[in-house]
Amino acid sequence: MDWQKEDLKYIWHPCSQMKDYETLPPIVIDYAEGINLYDINGKCYKDVISSWWCNLLGHCNPRINAAVKKQIDSLEHVIFANFTHKSAITLCQELIKVLPEGLCKFNFADNGSAAIEMALKMSFQYHYQTEHPEKKRFMALTDAYHGETLGALSVGGVDLYSELYKPILLDVVRIEGPDCYRCPYGLERDCCNCECFKKAEEAFEKYGEETAAIIVEPLLQGSAGMKVYPPLYLKKLRELCNKYNVHLIADEIATGYGRTGKMFAFNHAGVSPDIMCLSKGLTGGYMPMAVAITTRKIYDAFYDDYLKGKAFMHSHTYAGNPLACSAAIEVLKILREDNIIEKANKKAEYFNKVIKEKFLPLKNVGEVRSIGLINAIELVKDKETKEPLDYKKRTGYQIYKKALQNGVLLRPLGDVIYFNPPLIIEKNDMDFVTDIALKCTKEILEN
Ligand SMILES: *Cc1c(COP(=O)(O)O)cnc(C)c1O
Numbered sequence: 001m002d003w004q005k006e007d008l009k010y011i012w013h014p015c016s017q018m019k020d021y022e023t024l025p026p027i028v029i030d031y032a033e034g035i036n037l038y039d040i041n042g043k044c045y046k047d048v049i050s051s052w053w054c055n056l057l058g059h060c061n062p063r064i065n066a067a068v069k070k071q072i073d074s075l076e077h078v079i080f081a082n083f084t085h086k087s088a089i090t091l092c093q094e095l096i097k098v099l100p101e102g103l104c105k106f107n108f109a110d111n112g113s114a115a116i117e118m119a120l121k122m123s124f125q126y127h128y129q130t131e132h133p134e135k136k137r138f139m140a141l142t143d144a145y146h147g148e149t150l151g152a153l154s155v156g157g158v159d160l161y162s163e164l165y166k167p168i169l170l171d172v173v174r175i176e177g178p179d180c181y182r183c184p185y186g187l188e189r190d191c192c193n194c195e196c197f198k199k200a201e202e203a204f205e206k207y208g209e210e211t212a213a214i215i216v217e218p219l220l221q222g223s224a225g226m227k228v229y230p231p232l233y234l235k236k237l238r239e240l241c242n243k244y245n246v247h248l249i250a251d252e253i254a255t256g257y258g259r260t261g262k263m264f265a266f267n268h269a270g271v272s273p274d275i276m277c278l279s280k281g282l283t284g285g286y287m288p289m290a291v292a293i294t295t296r297k298i299y300d301a302f303y304d305d306y307l308k309g310k311a312f313m314h315s316h317t318y319a320g321n322p323l324a325c326s327a328a329i330e331v332l333k334i335l336r337e338d339n340i341i342e343k344a345n346k347k348a349e350y351f352n353k354v355i356k357e358k359f360l361p362l363k364n365v366g367e368v369r370s371i372g373l374i375n376a377i378e379l380v381k382d383k384e385t386k387e388p389l390d391y392k393k394r395t396g397y398q399i400y401k402k403a404l405q406n407g408v409l410l411r412p413l414g415d416v417i418y419f420n421p422p423l424i425i426e427k428n429d430m431d432f433v434t435d436i437a438l439k440c441t442k443e444i445l446e447n
Pocket of ligand 1: 111112113114145146147148217222251252253254255279280
Protein backbone atom coordinates (compact mmCIF):
# COMPACT_ATOMS: atom_id res chain seq x y z
CA MET A 1 0.00 0.00 0.00
CA ASP A 2 1.25 3.49 -0.85
CA TRP A 3 0.43 5.05 2.52
CA GLN A 4 1.49 8.54 1.51
CA LYS A 5 -0.77 8.54 -1.50
CA GLU A 6 -3.67 7.17 0.53
CA ASP A 7 -3.07 9.82 3.20
CA LEU A 8 -3.29 12.63 0.69
CA LYS A 9 -6.45 11.15 -0.74
CA TYR A 10 -8.27 11.69 2.57
CA ILE A 11 -6.45 13.80 5.09
CA TRP A 12 -6.35 17.55 5.46
CA HIS A 13 -3.41 18.12 7.79
CA PRO A 14 -3.38 20.80 10.49
CA CYS A 15 -1.59 24.08 9.99
CA SER A 16 -0.42 23.12 6.51
CA GLN A 17 -0.63 24.41 2.98
CA MET A 18 -1.54 21.06 1.47
CA LYS A 19 0.12 21.98 -1.82
CA ASP A 20 3.48 21.88 0.01
CA TYR A 21 2.88 18.14 0.40
CA GLU A 22 3.51 17.75 -3.33
CA THR A 23 7.21 18.21 -2.63
CA LEU A 24 7.22 17.04 0.99
CA PRO A 25 4.69 14.23 1.42
CA PRO A 26 3.60 13.24 4.94
CA ILE A 27 6.03 11.02 6.78
CA VAL A 28 4.30 7.84 7.86
CA ILE A 29 5.36 7.01 11.40
CA ASP A 30 5.17 3.39 12.41
CA TYR A 31 6.43 3.32 15.98
CA ALA A 32 8.33 5.44 18.44
CA GLU A 33 10.52 5.19 21.50
CA GLY A 34 11.99 7.92 23.70
CA ILE A 35 12.78 10.88 21.45
CA ASN A 36 12.93 8.66 18.34
CA LEU A 37 10.21 8.38 15.72
CA TYR A 38 10.53 5.57 13.17
CA ASP A 39 8.84 5.69 9.78
CA ILE A 40 7.57 2.70 7.82
CA ASN A 41 10.96 2.36 6.11
CA GLY A 42 12.72 2.23 9.47
CA LYS A 43 14.20 5.71 9.17
CA CYS A 44 14.63 7.49 12.52
CA TYR A 45 13.68 11.08 13.29
CA LYS A 46 14.74 12.77 16.53
CA ASP A 47 11.62 14.46 17.89
CA VAL A 48 13.19 17.56 19.44
CA ILE A 49 9.97 19.52 19.34
CA SER A 50 8.14 16.95 21.47
CA SER A 51 5.49 16.46 18.76
CA TRP A 52 4.10 20.00 19.10
CA TRP A 53 5.45 20.44 22.65
CA CYS A 54 3.29 17.80 24.29
CA ASN A 55 5.55 14.80 24.66
CA LEU A 56 7.19 15.20 28.03
CA LEU A 57 8.81 11.89 28.99
CA GLY A 58 9.49 10.20 25.67
CA HIS A 59 7.30 8.29 23.26
CA CYS A 60 5.95 4.95 24.41
CA ASN A 61 7.18 5.54 27.93
CA PRO A 62 6.90 2.11 29.58
CA ARG A 63 5.40 3.44 32.83
CA ILE A 64 2.74 5.58 31.14
CA ASN A 65 1.95 2.75 28.74
CA ALA A 66 1.37 0.43 31.67
CA ALA A 67 -0.83 2.96 33.48
CA VAL A 68 -3.07 3.48 30.45
CA LYS A 69 -3.28 -0.26 29.78
CA LYS A 70 -4.36 -0.86 33.35
CA GLN A 71 -7.01 1.86 33.13
CA ILE A 72 -8.46 0.68 29.85
CA ASP A 73 -9.32 -2.71 31.29
CA SER A 74 -11.44 -1.21 34.05
CA LEU A 75 -13.01 1.99 32.71
CA GLU A 76 -12.49 3.72 29.38
CA HIS A 77 -14.90 6.62 29.79
CA VAL A 78 -17.94 7.77 31.71
CA ILE A 79 -20.14 10.87 31.60
CA PHE A 80 -18.58 13.45 33.93
CA ALA A 81 -21.77 15.22 35.01
CA ASN A 82 -22.99 13.63 38.21
CA PHE A 83 -20.50 10.80 37.71
CA THR A 84 -16.89 10.63 38.63
CA HIS A 85 -14.09 8.11 38.95
CA LYS A 86 -11.01 7.45 41.05
CA SER A 87 -8.51 8.51 38.38
CA ALA A 88 -9.88 12.05 38.02
CA ILE A 89 -9.97 12.49 41.79
CA THR A 90 -6.47 11.12 42.24
CA LEU A 91 -5.17 13.41 39.51
CA CYS A 92 -6.57 16.48 41.29
CA GLN A 93 -5.13 15.33 44.62
CA GLU A 94 -1.70 14.97 43.04
CA LEU A 95 -1.83 18.13 40.95
CA ILE A 96 -2.88 20.36 43.84
CA LYS A 97 0.37 19.47 45.62
CA VAL A 98 2.41 21.20 42.91
CA LEU A 99 0.12 24.04 41.80
CA PRO A 100 0.65 27.67 42.77
CA GLU A 101 -1.20 28.52 45.96
CA GLY A 102 -4.94 29.07 45.78
CA LEU A 103 -5.69 27.05 42.66
CA CYS A 104 -7.97 24.27 43.84
CA LYS A 105 -11.01 23.78 41.56
CA PHE A 106 -10.57 21.76 38.40
CA ASN A 107 -12.74 21.98 35.30
CA PHE A 108 -11.81 19.50 32.59
CA ALA A 109 -11.78 19.83 28.81
CA ASP A 110 -10.20 17.85 26.01
CA ASN A 111 -7.86 20.32 24.31
CA GLY A 112 -5.98 23.50 25.11
CA SER A 113 -8.18 25.89 23.15
CA ALA A 114 -11.25 24.55 24.93
CA ALA A 115 -9.63 25.24 28.30
CA ILE A 116 -8.97 28.82 27.18
CA GLU A 117 -12.62 29.22 26.14
CA MET A 118 -13.60 27.90 29.52
CA ALA A 119 -11.33 30.36 31.35
CA LEU A 120 -12.69 33.35 29.40
CA LYS A 121 -16.32 32.40 29.92
CA MET A 122 -15.71 31.61 33.58
CA SER A 123 -14.15 35.01 34.17
CA PHE A 124 -16.93 36.91 32.42
CA GLN A 125 -19.60 34.96 34.30
CA TYR A 126 -17.87 35.48 37.64
CA HIS A 127 -17.99 39.25 37.19
CA TYR A 128 -21.55 39.10 35.90
CA GLN A 129 -22.60 37.21 39.01
CA THR A 130 -20.71 39.48 41.39
CA GLU A 131 -22.41 42.66 40.21
CA HIS A 132 -19.95 43.69 37.53
CA PRO A 133 -21.80 43.01 34.29
CA GLU A 134 -19.82 45.86 32.71
CA LYS A 135 -16.71 43.67 32.76
CA LYS A 136 -17.06 41.97 29.41
CA ARG A 137 -13.81 42.57 27.58
CA PHE A 138 -10.54 40.71 27.61
CA MET A 139 -6.98 41.94 27.41
CA ALA A 140 -4.09 40.12 25.79
CA LEU A 141 -0.54 40.81 24.69
CA THR A 142 0.80 41.39 21.22
CA ASP A 143 2.27 38.19 19.75
CA ALA A 144 0.16 36.04 22.08
CA TYR A 145 -0.98 32.56 21.13
CA HIS A 146 -3.82 30.87 22.98
CA GLY A 147 -5.27 28.39 20.50
CA GLU A 148 -7.48 28.50 17.46
CA THR A 149 -11.14 28.30 18.36
CA LEU A 150 -12.84 31.66 17.93
CA GLY A 151 -12.51 32.88 21.54
CA ALA A 152 -8.94 31.65 21.87
CA LEU A 153 -8.06 33.07 18.47
CA SER A 154 -9.52 36.43 19.52
CA VAL A 155 -7.11 36.79 22.42
CA GLY A 156 -4.27 35.56 20.24
CA GLY A 157 -2.12 38.16 18.53
CA VAL A 158 -0.16 36.27 15.90
CA ASP A 159 -1.48 37.56 12.58
CA LEU A 160 -0.55 34.38 10.72
CA TYR A 161 -3.40 32.63 12.53
CA SER A 162 -5.90 35.38 13.28
CA GLU A 163 -5.64 38.19 10.70
CA LEU A 164 -8.06 36.65 8.22
CA TYR A 165 -10.71 35.96 10.86
CA LYS A 166 -10.74 39.41 12.48
CA PRO A 167 -14.23 40.21 11.17
CA ILE A 168 -15.66 37.39 13.28
CA LEU A 169 -13.51 37.73 16.41
CA LEU A 170 -14.06 39.42 19.80
CA ASP A 171 -12.94 43.00 20.31
CA VAL A 172 -9.94 42.47 22.57
CA VAL A 173 -7.82 45.15 24.26
CA ARG A 174 -4.37 44.53 22.83
CA ILE A 175 -1.42 45.50 24.99
CA GLU A 176 2.03 45.90 23.50
CA GLY A 177 3.86 43.13 25.35
CA PRO A 178 7.54 42.61 26.15
CA ASP A 179 9.79 42.25 23.13
CA CYS A 180 13.16 41.66 24.74
CA TYR A 181 15.25 40.90 21.67
CA ARG A 182 14.12 44.07 19.95
CA CYS A 183 13.43 46.04 23.14
CA PRO A 184 12.07 49.45 22.12
CA TYR A 185 13.60 50.92 25.30
CA GLY A 186 17.06 49.59 24.47
CA LEU A 187 17.22 47.50 27.65
CA GLU A 188 18.36 43.94 28.41
CA ARG A 189 16.12 41.08 29.50
CA ASP A 190 18.32 40.04 32.43
CA CYS A 191 18.57 43.37 34.17
CA CYS A 192 15.70 45.62 33.13
CA ASN A 193 12.88 46.83 35.30
CA CYS A 194 10.19 45.93 32.74
CA GLU A 195 9.86 49.47 31.46
CA CYS A 196 7.52 48.04 28.82
CA PHE A 197 5.03 47.36 31.60
CA LYS A 198 3.86 50.95 31.38
CA LYS A 199 1.88 49.90 28.27
CA ALA A 200 -0.12 47.56 30.51
CA GLU A 201 -0.65 50.30 33.08
CA GLU A 202 -1.95 52.65 30.40
CA ALA A 203 -4.34 50.00 29.09
CA PHE A 204 -5.67 49.20 32.56
CA GLU A 205 -6.20 52.88 33.28
CA LYS A 206 -8.23 53.21 30.12
CA TYR A 207 -10.03 49.86 29.95
CA GLY A 208 -9.57 48.23 33.39
CA GLU A 209 -13.14 48.95 34.48
CA GLU A 210 -14.71 47.16 31.52
CA THR A 211 -12.24 44.27 31.52
CA ALA A 212 -12.97 40.82 32.94
CA ALA A 213 -9.55 39.24 32.52
CA ILE A 214 -6.13 39.48 30.98
CA ILE A 215 -4.62 36.32 29.57
CA VAL A 216 -0.88 35.70 29.19
CA GLU A 217 1.55 32.99 28.24
CA PRO A 218 3.82 33.35 31.25
CA LEU A 219 7.52 34.04 30.50
CA LEU A 220 7.46 32.42 27.08
CA GLN A 221 5.43 33.39 24.04
CA GLY A 222 5.82 30.12 22.21
CA SER A 223 4.19 30.45 18.82
CA ALA A 224 5.52 33.99 18.46
CA GLY A 225 8.98 32.42 18.08
CA MET A 226 9.84 31.37 21.63
CA LYS A 227 10.03 34.93 22.91
CA VAL A 228 11.23 35.00 26.51
CA TYR A 229 10.48 37.77 29.03
CA PRO A 230 11.31 38.26 32.72
CA PRO A 231 9.20 37.05 35.70
CA LEU A 232 9.02 40.61 37.03
CA TYR A 233 6.44 41.35 34.36
CA LEU A 234 4.10 38.76 35.89
CA LYS A 235 4.62 40.10 39.39
CA LYS A 236 3.68 43.58 38.27
CA LEU A 237 0.71 42.23 36.36
CA ARG A 238 -0.58 40.46 39.46
CA GLU A 239 -0.60 43.75 41.38
CA LEU A 240 -2.25 45.64 38.56
CA CYS A 241 -4.96 42.98 38.22
CA ASN A 242 -5.70 43.17 41.95
CA LYS A 243 -6.04 46.93 41.74
CA TYR A 244 -8.61 46.79 38.93
CA ASN A 245 -10.47 43.59 39.87
CA VAL A 246 -9.31 41.95 36.65
CA HIS A 247 -8.61 38.20 36.54
CA LEU A 248 -5.17 37.03 35.61
CA ILE A 249 -5.42 33.96 33.38
CA ALA A 250 -2.23 31.94 33.01
CA ASP A 251 -2.05 30.00 29.78
CA GLU A 252 0.49 27.40 30.93
CA ILE A 253 -0.47 24.99 28.17
CA ALA A 254 3.03 25.21 26.70
CA THR A 255 5.02 26.46 29.71
CA GLY A 256 3.70 24.08 32.36
CA TYR A 257 5.29 20.80 33.41
CA GLY A 258 8.89 21.84 33.75
CA ARG A 259 9.36 23.38 30.34
CA THR A 260 10.73 26.60 31.82
CA GLY A 261 12.85 24.90 34.48
CA LYS A 262 10.18 24.97 37.19
CA MET A 263 6.94 23.03 37.35
CA PHE A 264 5.04 26.11 36.14
CA ALA A 265 6.32 29.36 34.67
CA PHE A 266 4.33 31.26 37.30
CA ASN A 267 6.55 29.66 39.97
CA HIS A 268 9.39 31.89 38.75
CA ALA A 269 7.35 34.96 39.70
CA GLY A 270 6.16 33.65 43.06
CA VAL A 271 2.59 34.76 42.44
CA SER A 272 -0.62 32.91 41.56
CA PRO A 273 -2.98 33.47 38.66
CA ASP A 274 -6.77 33.36 39.15
CA ILE A 275 -7.21 30.73 36.48
CA MET A 276 -4.56 28.43 35.03
CA CYS A 277 -5.00 26.44 31.82
CA LEU A 278 -3.03 23.24 31.30
CA SER A 279 -2.86 20.76 28.46
CA LYS A 280 0.07 19.51 26.29
CA GLY A 281 2.45 18.09 28.97
CA LEU A 282 -0.49 17.24 31.25
CA THR A 283 -0.80 13.69 29.89
CA GLY A 284 2.81 13.47 28.77
CA GLY A 285 1.62 13.85 25.20
CA TYR A 286 -0.51 10.72 25.36
CA MET A 287 -4.14 11.77 25.36
CA PRO A 288 -6.03 14.93 24.52
CA MET A 289 -6.89 16.49 27.85
CA ALA A 290 -6.89 19.98 29.32
CA VAL A 291 -7.96 21.59 32.53
CA ALA A 292 -8.82 25.10 33.69
CA ILE A 293 -8.01 25.38 37.37
CA THR A 294 -9.32 28.19 39.49
CA THR A 295 -9.73 29.53 43.01
CA ARG A 296 -12.31 28.92 45.67
CA LYS A 297 -13.38 32.55 45.29
CA ILE A 298 -14.32 32.19 41.63
CA TYR A 299 -15.94 28.81 42.21
CA ASP A 300 -18.07 30.19 45.03
CA ALA A 301 -19.61 32.85 42.78
CA PHE A 302 -21.26 30.03 40.79
CA TYR A 303 -22.45 28.05 43.82
CA ASP A 304 -26.11 28.63 44.61
CA ASP A 305 -29.61 27.19 44.35
CA TYR A 306 -30.29 25.84 40.88
CA LEU A 307 -33.04 28.34 40.07
CA LYS A 308 -30.69 31.27 40.61
CA GLY A 309 -29.19 30.22 37.26
CA LYS A 310 -25.59 30.67 38.32
CA ALA A 311 -24.17 27.30 37.24
CA PHE A 312 -21.33 27.16 34.74
CA MET A 313 -23.15 25.50 31.85
CA HIS A 314 -20.03 24.57 29.96
CA SER A 315 -19.30 21.00 28.97
CA HIS A 316 -17.16 18.83 26.77
CA THR A 317 -18.24 15.27 26.09
CA TYR A 318 -14.84 13.83 26.90
CA ALA A 319 -14.28 15.90 30.05
CA GLY A 320 -12.34 13.96 32.67
CA ASN A 321 -11.61 11.03 30.38
CA PRO A 322 -10.21 8.23 32.58
CA LEU A 323 -7.55 7.09 30.10
CA ALA A 324 -6.18 10.61 29.95
CA CYS A 325 -6.35 10.92 33.74
CA SER A 326 -4.43 7.67 34.17
CA ALA A 327 -1.65 8.97 31.93
CA ALA A 328 -1.64 12.31 33.75
CA ILE A 329 -1.32 10.69 37.18
CA GLU A 330 1.62 8.60 35.99
CA VAL A 331 3.32 11.69 34.52
CA LEU A 332 3.21 13.45 37.90
CA LYS A 333 4.56 10.33 39.62
CA ILE A 334 7.47 10.04 37.21
CA LEU A 335 8.30 13.74 37.50
CA ARG A 336 8.46 13.43 41.27
CA GLU A 337 10.05 10.02 41.73
CA ASP A 338 12.71 10.46 39.06
CA ASN A 339 13.50 14.13 39.80
CA ILE A 340 12.90 14.82 36.14
CA ILE A 341 12.82 18.62 36.31
CA GLU A 342 15.97 18.86 38.43
CA LYS A 343 17.79 16.59 36.00
CA ALA A 344 16.41 18.47 33.01
CA ASN A 345 17.80 21.70 34.44
CA LYS A 346 21.30 20.22 34.54
CA LYS A 347 20.93 19.07 30.93
CA ALA A 348 19.59 22.49 30.02
CA GLU A 349 22.85 24.16 31.02
CA TYR A 350 24.78 21.89 28.71
CA PHE A 351 22.27 22.18 25.87
CA ASN A 352 22.30 25.96 25.98
CA LYS A 353 26.10 26.10 26.11
CA VAL A 354 26.44 23.81 23.08
CA ILE A 355 23.84 25.72 21.07
CA LYS A 356 25.44 29.07 21.82
CA GLU A 357 28.88 27.79 20.87
CA LYS A 358 27.65 26.32 17.62
CA PHE A 359 25.20 28.95 16.43
CA LEU A 360 26.24 32.35 17.75
CA PRO A 361 29.24 32.62 15.41
CA LEU A 362 26.98 32.42 12.33
CA LYS A 363 26.49 35.81 10.78
CA ASN A 364 22.73 35.35 10.44
CA VAL A 365 22.09 34.35 14.03
CA GLY A 366 20.63 37.35 15.82
CA GLU A 367 19.95 35.80 19.20
CA VAL A 368 20.05 32.48 21.01
CA ARG A 369 17.53 32.58 23.84
CA SER A 370 16.64 29.88 26.29
CA ILE A 371 14.44 28.96 29.18
CA GLY A 372 14.56 25.47 30.67
CA LEU A 373 15.40 23.02 27.90
CA ILE A 374 13.80 25.29 25.32
CA ASN A 375 16.33 27.02 23.09
CA ALA A 376 15.51 29.28 20.18
CA ILE A 377 17.80 30.59 17.46
CA GLU A 378 16.50 33.67 15.70
CA LEU A 379 17.84 34.05 12.18
CA VAL A 380 18.12 37.59 10.86
CA LYS A 381 19.36 39.32 7.75
CA ASP A 382 21.54 41.70 9.73
CA LYS A 383 22.90 41.05 13.21
CA GLU A 384 23.39 44.74 13.95
CA THR A 385 20.03 46.11 12.89
CA LYS A 386 18.20 42.85 13.74
CA GLU A 387 16.41 43.12 10.42
CA PRO A 388 14.53 39.85 9.79
CA LEU A 389 15.23 37.59 6.83
CA ASP A 390 12.92 37.98 3.87
CA TYR A 391 10.02 35.75 4.95
CA LYS A 392 9.23 34.98 1.30
CA LYS A 393 12.41 32.93 1.11
CA ARG A 394 10.97 30.56 3.73
CA THR A 395 14.43 29.93 5.15
CA GLY A 396 13.04 28.20 8.24
CA TYR A 397 11.00 25.87 6.09
CA GLN A 398 14.02 25.00 3.93
CA ILE A 399 15.98 24.17 7.08
CA TYR A 400 13.07 22.05 8.30
CA LYS A 401 13.09 20.00 5.10
CA LYS A 402 16.85 19.58 5.12
CA ALA A 403 16.87 18.51 8.78
CA LEU A 404 14.17 15.93 8.09
CA GLN A 405 16.35 14.37 5.41
CA ASN A 406 19.03 14.17 8.08
CA GLY A 407 16.78 12.55 10.66
CA VAL A 408 15.92 15.50 12.90
CA LEU A 409 12.44 16.89 13.40
CA LEU A 410 12.79 20.64 13.86
CA ARG A 411 9.79 22.75 13.07
CA PRO A 412 10.97 26.36 12.88
CA LEU A 413 8.50 29.11 13.69
CA GLY A 414 9.07 31.31 10.67
CA ASP A 415 12.81 31.92 10.77
CA VAL A 416 13.22 30.98 14.41
CA ILE A 417 14.71 27.51 14.80
CA TYR A 418 14.02 26.03 18.19
CA PHE A 419 14.45 22.95 20.33
CA ASN A 420 11.78 21.94 22.84
CA PRO A 421 12.68 18.30 23.44
CA PRO A 422 11.17 15.78 25.83
CA LEU A 423 12.69 16.41 29.28
CA ILE A 424 14.40 13.00 29.16
CA ILE A 425 16.70 13.87 26.23
CA GLU A 426 20.27 12.62 26.71
CA LYS A 427 23.59 14.33 26.05
CA ASN A 428 24.50 12.31 22.95
CA ASP A 429 21.20 13.26 21.35
CA MET A 430 21.76 16.92 22.23
CA ASP A 431 25.10 16.74 20.43
CA PHE A 432 23.62 14.96 17.44
CA VAL A 433 20.60 17.20 16.90
CA THR A 434 22.57 20.41 17.30
CA ASP A 435 25.19 19.18 14.83
CA ILE A 436 22.52 18.37 12.26
CA ALA A 437 20.66 21.62 12.86
CA LEU A 438 23.88 23.58 12.43
CA LYS A 439 24.88 21.75 9.27
CA CYS A 440 21.44 22.27 7.71
CA THR A 441 21.23 25.91 8.74
CA LYS A 442 24.64 26.64 7.21
CA GLU A 443 23.79 24.82 3.99
CA ILE A 444 20.53 26.71 3.53
CA LEU A 445 21.95 30.09 4.49
CA GLU A 446 24.86 29.70 2.08
CA ASN A 447 22.52 29.00 -0.81
C1 LIG B 1 -0.95 24.67 22.06
C2 LIG B 1 -1.37 25.87 22.79
C3 LIG B 1 -2.73 26.19 22.95
C4 LIG B 1 -3.84 25.42 22.28
O1 LIG B 1 -3.94 24.10 22.66
P1 LIG B 1 -4.64 23.07 21.63
O2 LIG B 1 -4.72 21.80 22.39
O3 LIG B 1 -3.75 23.00 20.43
O4 LIG B 1 -5.98 23.63 21.30
C5 LIG B 1 -3.04 27.30 23.70
N1 LIG B 1 -2.08 28.04 24.28
C6 LIG B 1 -0.77 27.77 24.17
C7 LIG B 1 0.23 28.61 24.85
C8 LIG B 1 -0.37 26.68 23.40
O5 LIG B 1 0.94 26.43 23.23
